[in-house]
Structure formats: C-alpha cells, structure tokens
Amino acid sequence: MVEHRFKFSKVYQAVFKTLARYIHIWGGRAAGRSYFVTSYFLFLITQPKYFRGAFLRHVFGDIRSSLWQDFKDRVEESDFDENDFEFNESQMTVRYKPTGNTIISKGFKKSAGNRSAKLKSLAGITHVACEEADENYEEDVNKLDDSIRTDKIDDIQIIFLYNPPSRNHWLIKRYYNLVDAEVFDRDGNPVPYYRAIPKENPNILCIHSTYRDNIKNLNRKSIEKYQAYGDPDSQFYNEEAWFVDINGLVSEGARGRIYRGFKHISLEFFRSLPYPSFYGLDFGYSEDPVALVEMKEHNGRLFWHQVIYETGLTNPALAKKMRALSVPKNALIFADNAEAKSIDELKDLGFYQIKPADKGPDSVLYGIKAIIACENYMTDTSTELWEENQEYKWQLDENGQPTNVPVDKNNHAKDAGRYGYTTYKKIRRRKKFTTASPSKEHNGSDDLLNAV
Structure with a gap:
C-alpha cells in the first residue's frame, strides 16, 4: 500500500483540530490560502472517511480558473495516480475512485447578472x-x-477564503471587533486602517495570514515588490496596497470608493437650513431596498438626509410610511424613470409632485461628477447612506486600479440622491420653477457651515 505524504503550513494546522463549523482564512496577498485549501481537500477526498466537498464562488464559472484549476494542480503535483480521479470538466466535479469521495462545484449565480441563489x-x-x-x-x-446538512459526520466545516473587506462589510461586522492599527502615511499622518479581532465564538476559527507566513515559497523579487509598496522612497509606494493587500488590515472604505470627503451634520442642523427640500427615490422591493433621500442645495453645497431605506415595501406601504415620516404631499420627488408604473401609483396615492428622474446617456457618470463637484454634508442619522458612501466604488482593472465604471452595488441611496440632485439641477437651469427667496437666516447658516 502506497503511503502518501502531505505537508501543510503551520499557520493552517488548526483547521485539522478545530470543532468550529465556520473557518475564516483571510488576510494579505500571497499567503498560500488557496494552496492550503485545495491541498486539504485533496487530503480529505483520499481518506477512507466519508467526505463530500464543495467548491463555491459567487459566480459558478469563476471556479474554473481558481479552486478547480488549483485542485487539479495539487493532484498533478502529488504522488497519487491520476487515473484514480474521475474528473467531470463541464460540471467541475471529481470522484476519487478508491474511496468514492467526491467534490462538486457550485455558484450562487450561474453567470454574471443572475442574482438568484x-x-x-x-x-x-x-x-x-x-x-x-x-x-x-x-x-x-x-x-x-441552512442548506448544508448530513448525518454522516458530526463536524461540518464551511471555510471562507477572502481578502480584507472594508469595515462596513457584513463579514467584518458579524465576526470581528476592530481596533485602530495605529499606522501612518508617508508624511507621518495617522491613517484609518484597523486590525480585526475575532469575536469570542467557539463555533468560529479565524486564521489571518500574510505573505510572511508563506515566505519560504515566494521568490525574492516578489517579496521585494510587496515590501516596496510600504517604502515611501520607492516608485511603487502605495499606501492602500501596503496596508490592505499586503498586511491584511481593514480599510475605512472600499478600494476605488467613489465618494469621499462628506461631512457630518446633525438632523437638527439639516432641518434648520432655510433652503427648499427636494427628494430622490430609488425603487426596490424584495432584495433591494426602497431608498428615499431628502436633499437641500445652496451655492455648491449639497445636504443629504436618509428618510427611508427598507426592503419589502409595496407602493401603498411606501406612501403610508412617507406620510408617517412627514414627507409633504407636495414634496418635489424625482424617482427612477424605469419605474413609470410605480411613479403613477405614488402620484395616485397623493404625492402629486413626484416626477421621473431626468436620465439621459451617461447619466450615471454625469451625476457622480456633479455630486463630487459639490461640498457634501450628510446627517449623522443616515446610517445606510454613510455605509454606501464608503462601499460604492469603481470597478478595478487587472492592476487593481479604479476605472470609470461604477460597480452596481451599495448604491441604492446614492442613486436616489443622484436622481434627485441632477434632475433638480437641470430643472433649475431650465427655470421651470423658482426656488424660495433666501431668508435673512442665510448668512447665519453659512457661518454655521463654515464652522462644521
């Protein structure tokens, strides 16, 4: 009988001993996480003990060039007889004939654009x-x-592999407490990055790793490049890459985030501003929330307040909630023009000044640029608005650099605000209505803003 040898990094040894159901293996780049997991699955599939494994990613097809290929590489590198593995390339499944153990591949989505799980x-x-x-x-x-269940073994393992998300991501909120990493930029100024401390839970094992835990398997040039990201004198210096990608710290917001520099104001202060209100509305229902944002604008300053951010609201329920939150029936509301039927229904329910947003070619980029050009203020109570502010981001190119294409995610309230402001701005430019005359409080309000 052939004795097969496996060698695993010490940093991941706890996976073999833990009774935890949830195992988080995450951190900086080049830590050997995928290598470990595919080696671990190779070990498990070749043992006599019952094993049914699953490779999982958000999009099914993405597994092919990642875990699936990595696993086949592990088999090829090993001293196992490849003829003992029955591979199904189209379905990305494999059965180890001597034990009957198998691995399947699954995706939350079959392809990009299909959100069903x-x-x-x-x-x-x-x-x-x-x-x-x-x-x-x-x-x-x-x-x-909830879908994973078996009476064949006592200890199911769900292994999550990921790079550091930002502090508002559900993985961080659910499993970790954050402490200030106390790190500095090239000029010696403190910058907002965090160390994630696992919350006490015996059912969770968290392993944080970086390239330093895998350094014996990396070539010298790669190591030098990683270290150059943190060297202020290097042409490759990149603060975010060094702290997040290399050291595995948690950032304040997503990489390539679109909106920065928003300032906090109180709801009381927002209410006191003597400028007319207008609203932006983004429709949603089961998976995406309805987002209603109240806004005010004056002299290049844009003020935001989140009114509604909620799933499961029918249009009658939305109208009822708007009335309960004192949204005036004559409020000027600019809503997503793709929902003409919903706009008409809300109009019939009493909000007679609701109008379709003015969305033309390149309206998304136009609106983003218009908002960025403003000095933006947002109420402290606008919880999801602040979260979207940190998570709404540009798509990244192959080098991890932002493009000019926004990711259509974490943007419901931001889209509502974009509908509101850009349409309001165009209507004002066309002089189709006049705003209220400035009150005597304007100078005082501006003085207050200057103090914010």
Whole structure:
C-alpha cells in the first residue's frame, strides 16, 4: 500500500483540530490560502472517511480558473495516480475512485447578472470552500448554511477564503471587533486602517495570514515588490496596497470608493437650513431596498438626509410610511424613470409632485461628477447612506486600479440622491420653477457651515 505524504503550513494546522463549523482564512496577498485549501481537500477526498466537498464562488464559472484549476494542480503535483480521479470538466466535479469521495462545484449565480441563489444538491456535503467570500451577500451565505446538512459526520466545516473587506462589510461586522492599527502615511499622518479581532465564538476559527507566513515559497523579487509598496522612497509606494493587500488590515472604505470627503451634520442642523427640500427615490422591493433621500442645495453645497431605506415595501406601504415620516404631499420627488408604473401609483396615492428622474446617456457618470463637484454634508442619522458612501466604488482593472465604471452595488441611496440632485439641477437651469427667496437666516447658516 502506497503511503502518501502531505505537508501543510503551520499557520493552517488548526483547521485539522478545530470543532468550529465556520473557518475564516483571510488576510494579505500571497499567503498560500488557496494552496492550503485545495491541498486539504485533496487530503480529505483520499481518506477512507466519508467526505463530500464543495467548491463555491459567487459566480459558478469563476471556479474554473481558481479552486478547480488549483485542485487539479495539487493532484498533478502529488504522488497519487491520476487515473484514480474521475474528473467531470463541464460540471467541475471529481470522484476519487478508491474511496468514492467526491467534490462538486457550485455558484450562487450561474453567470454574471443572475442574482438568484438557488443552491441545490448540498445535502450530504461535509466541507465547503467558499473562495472570495466577501463577494457574496449575507443572505445568500445564510441560505447556503441552512442548506448544508448530513448525518454522516458530526463536524461540518464551511471555510471562507477572502481578502480584507472594508469595515462596513457584513463579514467584518458579524465576526470581528476592530481596533485602530495605529499606522501612518508617508508624511507621518495617522491613517484609518484597523486590525480585526475575532469575536469570542467557539463555533468560529479565524486564521489571518500574510505573505510572511508563506515566505519560504515566494521568490525574492516578489517579496521585494510587496515590501516596496510600504517604502515611501520607492516608485511603487502605495499606501492602500501596503496596508490592505499586503498586511491584511481593514480599510475605512472600499478600494476605488467613489465618494469621499462628506461631512457630518446633525438632523437638527439639516432641518434648520432655510433652503427648499427636494427628494430622490430609488425603487426596490424584495432584495433591494426602497431608498428615499431628502436633499437641500445652496451655492455648491449639497445636504443629504436618509428618510427611508427598507426592503419589502409595496407602493401603498411606501406612501403610508412617507406620510408617517412627514414627507409633504407636495414634496418635489424625482424617482427612477424605469419605474413609470410605480411613479403613477405614488402620484395616485397623493404625492402629486413626484416626477421621473431626468436620465439621459451617461447619466450615471454625469451625476457622480456633479455630486463630487459639490461640498457634501450628510446627517449623522443616515446610517445606510454613510455605509454606501464608503462601499460604492469603481470597478478595478487587472492592476487593481479604479476605472470609470461604477460597480452596481451599495448604491441604492446614492442613486436616489443622484436622481434627485441632477434632475433638480437641470430643472433649475431650465427655470421651470423658482426656488424660495433666501431668508435673512442665510448668512447665519453659512457661518454655521463654515464652522462644521
């Protein structure tokens, strides 16, 4: 009988001993996480003990060039007979003939653009490796968790692999407490990055790793490049890459975030501003929330207040909630023009000044640029608005640099504000209505703003 040898990094040894259901393996770049997990699955599939594994990613097809290829590489590198593995390339499944153990591949989505999370055939699964776990929605992961059950073993393992998300991500909020990392930029100024401390929970094992835990498997040039990101004198110096990508710290907001520099104001102060209110509305229902934002504008200053951010609201329920929150029936509301039927229904329900937003070609980029050009203030109570402010981001290119294409996510309230401001601005320019005359309080309000 051939004795097969496995060698695993010490940093991941706890995975073999833990009784925790949830295992988080995350941190900085080049830490060997995918290598470990695919080696671990190779070990498990070749053992006589019952094992049913699953490779999982947000989009099914993305598994092919990641965990699936990595696993095949592990088999090829090993001293196992490749003929003992029965691979199904189209479905990305494998069976180890001597034991009958198997690995399947699943995605929350079959392809990009399909948001459904219809995971089937997970009964009997004992181990899941969820790569790029930060790409997934919390509710989808909850469904996954509920779908995994077996009476074959006592200790199911769900392994999450991910790079550091920002502080508002559900993974961070759910599993970690944050402490200031006390790090500084090239000029010696403190910068907002955080160390994630796992919350006490015996059912969770968290392993944080960086390239330093895998340094013996890296070439010298790669190590020098990683270290150059943190060297202020290097042409490759990159603060965010050094703290997040290399050292695995948690950032204040998403990489490539679109909106920065918003200032806090109180709701009382917002209410006291003597400028006319207008509203932006982004419709939603089951998965996406309805977002209603009240706004005011004066002399290049834009003021935001989140009124509603909620899922499951029908249009009658939305109208009822708007009345309860004292949104005037004559409020000027600019709503997503893709929802003409909903706009008409809200008009019939009493909000007679609701209008479709003026969305033309390149309206998204136009609106983003218009908002960025303003001095922006937002009420402290606008919880989800602040979260979207930190998470709404540009798509990144292959080098991790922001493009000019926004990611259509974490943007419901921001879209509502964009509808409101850009349409209000265009209507004012066309002089189709006049705003209220400035009151005598304007100078005093400006003085207050200067003090914010």
